[in-house]
Amino acid sequence: MKESLSTVEERMVELTLPRNQTNMTVVSAVMEHSCLQNFNSIACTRSSILASLAILTSLLCVYKLVRLHVAKHPSCHQYVIFYTAGLECATGGMHWIFWNVSQLDFLLQYMKLLQVLIMCHYYITLAIRALRRETLADRFMYPFLCLAVLYFTIVTTMGIFNAESTHVECIAPYWIALSGAEVLVVQLFAISGFYITRRLNEISTLDSVRWTQKRDLWCIVIVFELSAWGTFFYDMILQIKGDRDTGCSAIFSHRQDLYSSFLVSIMVLKLLLPIWVMLFVLQPHVTVIEKEEGLPNFSDDGTYGSFFGEDQTYKHLYQPDDSFVYSSSSTSPDGSPCMYDACLPYTYINTAMKPSGPSGLQTIEEENLEDSPSMVKKTSEARACKGAPSHPDRTGRGMRTQKGKMATTRVVSKDAPRGEKC
Structure with a gap:
């Protein structure tokens, strides 16, 4: 008799609770567990892996920045990229271990989008110069990039200030708005890579050098494409399958192992993999003035040097x-x-x-x-x-500059004795 009464009381308690109360408990177990908050072994392993990769990547970014400053690299793009990437990875490491809040997720996404815009600006500029259409930069590129920065800033700010609980964070509309715009920007990046590749085919250089230049270029393009499309499809699936009543946990069948595996994969693809590729491809180079004998770093056949070395090398495109x-x-x-x-x-x-x-x-x-x-x-x-005879009957006045001014040019021989100018 007592057992039957207790069973009836339990059922009455279940009826008095909201329908999604059980789901909220499951959501807390799946989405909010970590090493320090609501400890769970699988969730702690997930957070430890992501934090370790982020901290290691941040240290690599610091090392890259030290090399850039020592070499006095002429391109400001790499400085901005790796400063932003280092800050992103450091923030991600703290987020996945200590502060598991959705506001930091938006901040990480915003810093990643800034890197995409910087790379896009760099390669679109090269493509415009290769096409000899510098006027397109003022008419289209700079307005587009300014609008993109403004759009990303507004959407990220709205996502941070309107952040909801972890229960429905994944189905917020701001995620699909950011990832969809990222896909659009990356397509312009890919178009720039196409024109740069076509220009490379028209430049006289060694086949091995040309192949290396194309490989580095398309490694960056392909990785950014995979990152953008992977993030977009992930957010799209969450939007389609997500429900505010059941929450984000129902998408992963309330399984911690399934959710953790998906989260690690998407975070590596979205945030870390592009940084790893840029660390590999973008290398610091000494400025032309500081190179030995003041000569540029050309290839053995006297054509052109590394395409992704520095701005001095890029100028051979145009x-x-x-x-x-x-x-x-x-x-x-x-x-x-x-x-x-x-x-x-x-x-x-x-x-x-x-x-x-x-x-x-x-x-x-x-x-x-x-x-x-x-x-x-x-x-x-x-x-x-x-010591070869010159032609005294021929005189020159120097090359004409863009403004029409005449300038004389002194040629200093590599083999001439020190102090002798010719």
Whole structure:
């Protein structure tokens, strides 16, 4: 009799409780458990793995920044990227161990989106210069990037201030708004990679160097594509399957192991994997002024150096108008039809190079090969370094700059004695 009464009382208690009270208890076990809060072994393992990877990545970012500062790397993009990435990883490590709140999730996503915009700005700028459409930067690129930063800032701020409990955090509309915009930005990144690749095909260089340049470029593009689309599909599935009554836990069948495995995978894909690839691809390089003999780092055949080294290397995609080409009538060591001077060993230019497609883009070598008086003067001065007879009957006045001003140019021989200028 007593057993039957206790059973009836338990049923009456269940009827008086809200329908989602049991779900809230399960949600707490699945979404809110960690090493310090509501300890659970599986959840603690999940948090420890994510925090360890984040802290290790943060240390690698600090090491990369030290190398950048020591080398005095000329590109500011890498400094901003790795400072932001280091701060993101440090915040993620504290978040996954100590502060399991949804506001930090939005902050991590925002810092990742800033890195995407910086990389997008870097490569879109290169593509615009390669196409010789610098006016597009002022008309379209800068307004678009400003709008993107403003959009991400507004959406993230709304998500932080309107954050709800962990019970329904995953189905907040702000996540799909951020990941959808990220996919759009990454597509512009991929289009820029296509034009940069086409320009690389038109530049005379070693096949191995060209392959390395393309590999590094498309490693970044592909990883950012995977990260953006993976995050977008994950948020889309949560939006479709999620329900405010059952909460986020029902999507994972209230299983801690299933939720933890999904969370580790998506956090690595969304936040950590792009940073790892950038740490591998983006390398610090000494500025041209500080290199040995003041010469750029060109390849053995005298063409071009590493594509992803620094801004000085990127300029070979578009060859600024105020630059000039040293030339000589002598042939290159391998007998190929190019202009070569032993006094200036880094200036091999393949004059037979033609555009590979109907794009109308001239190759870099075809743009400044006119027999101008300034080039003749530079040739005679360069030959004087080797003791070769010059042509006194030919005079030059220097290359014309973009503003139409005339500037004389002094050529310093690599092999000339110190203090001797020619």
